[in-house]
Amino acid sequence: MRLRILGRMSDRRQPRAAAIYCRISRDARGDALGVQRQQDLCQDLADRKGWPVAEVYTDNDVSAYSGKRRPEYERLLADLESGARDGVLVVDTDRLTRTPAELERFIDVADRCGVALANVSGDLDLSSSDGRFRARIMGAVARQESEKKSERLRREREQAAQQGRSHGGRRPFGYEPGGVDLRHDEALVVRELAERFLAGESLPALAKDLNERGVPTVYGGAWRTTSVRTLLASARIAGLRTHKGEITGEACWPAIITREQHERIRGALGDPRRQQRGRPPARLLTSMVVCGRCGATLASSQRRGRERRYVCHPTVGSGACGRIGVHADYLEAEVTDQVLAVLASPALADMVSTDDRDDGAGEELRAAEERLAELARDFAEGRIGRAEWLAARDVAERRVETARRSVERDTSRSVLASVPTDVDALHRRWEDAGLDWRRAVLGAVVDRVEVHPAQRGGRAGFDPERVRIVWRA
Numbered sequence: 289m290r291l292r293i294l295g296r297m298s299d300r301r302q303p304r305a306a307a308i309y310c311r312i313s314r315d316a317r318g319d320a321l322g323v324q325r326q327q328d329l330c331q332d333l334a335d336r337k338g339w340p341v342a343e344v345y346t347d348n349d350v351s352a353y354s355g356k357r358r359p360e361y362e363r364l365l366a367d368l369e370s371g372a373r374d375g376v377l378v379v380d381t382d383r384l385t386r387t388p389a390e391l392e393r394f395i396d397v398a399d400r401c402g403v404a405l406a407n408v409s410g411d412l413d414l415s416s417s418d419g420r421f422r423a424r425i426m427g428a429v430a431r432q433e434s435e436k437k438s439e440r441l442r443r444e445r446e447q448a449a450q451q452g453r454s455h456g457g458r459r460p461f462g463y464e465p466g467g468v469d470l471r472h473d474e475a476l477v478v479r480e481l482a483e484r485f486l487a488g489e490s491l492p493a494l495a496k497d498l499n500e501r502g503v504p505t506v507y508g509g510a511w512r513t514t515s516v517r518t519l520l521a522s523a524r525i526a527g528l529r530t531h532k533g534e535i536t537g538e539a540c541w542p543a544i545i546t547r548e549q550h551e552r553i554r555g556a557l558g559d560p561r562r563q564q565r566g567r568p569p570a571r572l573l574t575s576m577v578v579c580g581r582c583g584a585t586l587a588s589s590q591r592r593g594r595e596r597r598y599v600c601h602p603t604v605g606s607g608a609c610g611r612i613g614v615h616a617d618y619l620e621a622e623v624t625d626q627v628l629a630v631l632a633s634p635a636l637a638d639m640v641s642t643d644d645r646d647d648g649a650g651e652e653l654r655a656a657e658e659r660l661a662e663l664a665r666d667f668a669e670g671r672i673g674r675a676e677w678l679a680a681r682d683v684a685e686r687r688v689e690t691a692r693r694s695v696e697r698d699t700s701r702s703v704l705a706s707v708p709t710d711v712d713a714l715h716r717r718w719e720d721a722g723l724d725w726r727r728a729v730l731g732a733v734v735d736r737v738e739v740h741p742a743q744r745g746g747r748a749g750f751d752p753e754r755v756r757i758v759w760r761a
């Protein structure tokens with residue numbers, strides 16, 4: 289029933305009982321207007337136009353184009369059809385209708401029932417073909433924008449998943465939440481840590497320094513050796529993406545340290561000898577004792593009022609079993625006895641006197657390390673591809689390893705040359721010597737000390753049968 293006369297369409301009818309319709313959509317960008325804000329804007333508009341507002345209809349948390357039902361919108365349409373409401377105020381027409389089909393349905397209702405529509409960004413008279421045309425265009429534009437937006441949100445989500453940062457974890461140190469933008473003060477700390485570590489400072493010393501300076505972790509707590517290690521070892525700070533521990537390519541976030549620094553840090557962290565650098569080894573067998581069950585390096589540990597022990601210490605991700613522990617004093621005495629016996633044997637004199645020392649070993653090591661760094665640079669700057677880099681890196685790493693062993697052999701020989709050959713003199717020297725000399729001598733002949741599980745029904749207390757010394761060839 290068309291009661292309106294064409295000529296009246298331009299002089300907007302005054303509704304008797306208008307409705308304000310608000311819809312809040314969950315918008316990841318956070319630019320959605322809150323319901324209260326929408327209501328205020330519509331009320332202002334109603335006041336200006338002199339429309340009496342009879343009721344506010346609000347659909348909450350319903351996203352555009354999701355196809356979800358909007359109970360309040362349905363109720364509004366019913367009220368418009370029954371004639372209980374004859375005007376609608378919205379902030380934007382895309383609050384009202386989400387699809388062209390919805391728009392057509394609204395136009396149909398508005399047309400049939402003589403509903404006036406006002407939106408804050410400009411009135412639309414749906415009773416005129418011009419107005420309907422404008423509404424359709426605006427609807428189409430809004431729809432396109434919304435599709436673009438959902439497309440963008442989907443892309444962002446996919447990207448986040450690829451980057452492994454959508455798992456609700458904490459933000460990475462050095463980066464803002466989301467992990468893409470730098471947090472500059474922290475980035476400077478990361479760079480400083482990398483440089484100091486590569487210059488030889490130990491992880492515990494760095495952690496201590498951060499705590500003394502009051503630099504918080506992302507958890508707000510204190511730094512530990514492991515947290516500094518994890519930070520420095522991460523490929524993320526070199527702008528690299530990883531998947532299951534393998535570097536998979538360039539990341540979309542900026543690097544804080546260079547790829548070369550990253551390679552060198554990884555090299556240093558993987559080398560137990562260099563891990564200790566800068567920190568005086570506290571105990572005779574520090575870093576030499578390994579767990580006979582899982583192969584982890586045993587740590588010296590002492591609880592208050594208890595004897596000192598070397599223990600398999602299970603830290604997160606280390607794979608250590610945590611099931612081996614041994615009395616430190618007894619173990620050290622046992623190893624010392626065995627080592628002194630070996631040192632006093634004639635075989636050692638032969639070994640020391642064999643002078644096939646290779647003076648080029650240090651040079652070879654430096655060259656191999658430089659080659660490794662060069663490869664990382666080539667990869668970083670795109671001169672070689674990933675597969676090429678990985679293959680060349682394997683070769684270069686083996687070369688570094690060989691050169692390092694050669695340097696270590698030379699070092700061992702010169703240490704052993706300082707060991708007295710006379711048994712009594714050897715024991716006196718051992719008693720008088722400091723920890724550094726003892727450790728150097730041990731390191732020259734002992735590759736590692738394995739501590740195996742206690743035998744069931746074995747001796748009470750320390751059992752030397754559990755100790756196996758692996759000698760250097």
Ligand SMILES: [Zn+2]
Nearest residue numbers: 579582600609
């Ligand atoms: Zn273990």
